[in-house]
Amino acid sequence: MKIKEIKVGGLASFIESEEYKQLNPKPVTEERAISQFNNPNADIGHTALIYVANGPELLGFAGLLPRKINRAGIPVFSNTCWWAHPQKGKGLAVPLILKAIEESGSSLYLAESTPGLKSILEKTDKFEFSEPIEGIRGFIRFYFADIFLNRFKQLKYLSGIIGLGDVVLNFLTAPFRFYFQKKFEKGSFEVESLDTIGREAEEFINRYSGMDFIKKGPEDFEWFKKFPWLTVHTGEKPYDYPFSHVVKRFGLEYFVLRKEGVLKAFVAISNRDNLARIPYIYFDKEDILNVVQSIMSIILKRRYNSLVVFHPGIVEYMEANRMPFLYRKKEIKFTGVTKSIYKYFMAKPYLQDGDGDVVFT
Structure with a gap:
């Protein structure tokens, strides 16, 4: 059992693979994979999906969506999904998000975070969060x-x-x-x-x-x-x-x-x-x-x-x-960003509702 990564360029072939067909539940939907494969902000080498499985059983995963900072062109990544099996995936949530931070080059943001998710991420000491957005x-x-x-x-x-x-x-x-x-x-x-x-x-x-x-x-x-x-x-x-x-x-x-x-x-x-x-x-x-x-x-x-x-x-x-x-x-x-890109966020601190995954869902 180890953490696996799927790059943007490998998404289309991944959803056609035998491994994907056997995984239950799925770590990414076919529509989401095809959409991210066509992301105009992504390079084929960017990581889009991180997951852990025990044979065909999915234990946890996290999704990354490459974007760019407005008028600077600097690559950043939105964390669009994050899940661990409630019983068999205990203890995987934090390692998965730490791996996501690593794969993003410490340039990760969350456009829409719940209070529960915020409390977990604050324990990593890698994020700065906004005041509550109503x-x-x-x-x-x-x-x-x-x-x-x-x-x-x-x-x-x-x-x-x-x-x-x-x-x-x-x-x-x-x-x-x-x-x-x-x-x-x-x-x-x-x-x-x-x-x-x-x-x-x-x-x-x-x-x-x-x-x-x-x-x-x-x-x-x-x-x-x-x-x-x-x-x-x-x-x-x-x-x-x-x-x-x-x-x-x-x-x-x-x-x-x-x-x-x-x-x-x-x-x-x-x-x-x-x-x-x-x-x-x-x-x-x-x-x-x-x-x-x-x-x-x-x-x-x-x-x-x-x-x-x-x-x-x-x-x-x-x-x-x-x-x-x-x-x-x-x-x-709440919105949150990793500390390494916080200065860019403070210069342009507005995340529209669609800057995470809302525009797709």
Whole structure:
């Protein structure tokens, strides 16, 4: 039993190998491997996966995603997954993350860390962490049937009855959403959907990304959209993987918001089974009112069930103003970087929600 590494250049052949086919659970999904193989920021010699197995039994793994520091071009790595078997992998969590730090050249960051993960990493004395970052999850429609089915798959026959309740509750609360839809349409900028990032959008993103820690260019946005990490599948899971990866639907859309033809904002909105997130957004803070109304108009028209957002300006606005949320709750995350790249992070201390793996999942 030893720690093994898979390089970016070896990902495609690894998921076709007999070793991968026999491993259970899998240390990487096929979609994630193909996506990372096409990473425009990666060299073929960069390490993408570290894992430990006892024969065909997976005991633990950690994933690395090569990125680059904004406007410096310095390679850094995002830790996108980290898992150890709860019984047979005890004692492997810290060695795996230490190996990840080593393989990254001590240039590792975590865009979204939980308090529990943060406490483990602090014991290594190799990381600096941000203050808690507050986000909002706003619930827009009732979807108790989906929640019930995810938690109690063996009671699938009851989901139809619960779903009928969702239909009734959503019918009764429709006037509430209709009121906000009309209100937001009045204040919305002109919304234009983008398939690719052209010169105008690229220059706009560059203008408003000065404090972003991670570089995002047209090639990155093309990669995000073309190579998601999720398995879109309506039946049983095709194979075991320790993290959620099978969904009924997933999509990533890009929009520019205009006023009288002038570009005012760029926003990326993802949809994972009717959960909307905003992995990337760029705008002038003076336009916050119209930007929020534009985003919420899009989300209401698409009938998404809920929205998660961490952008500090948008969170502050939503906390201070009435929104079409039936219920809202606070989301907390931490960002952390290894001490060797902390000075670069402090110079550009903003990690967008998509700078980890959210944009792919």
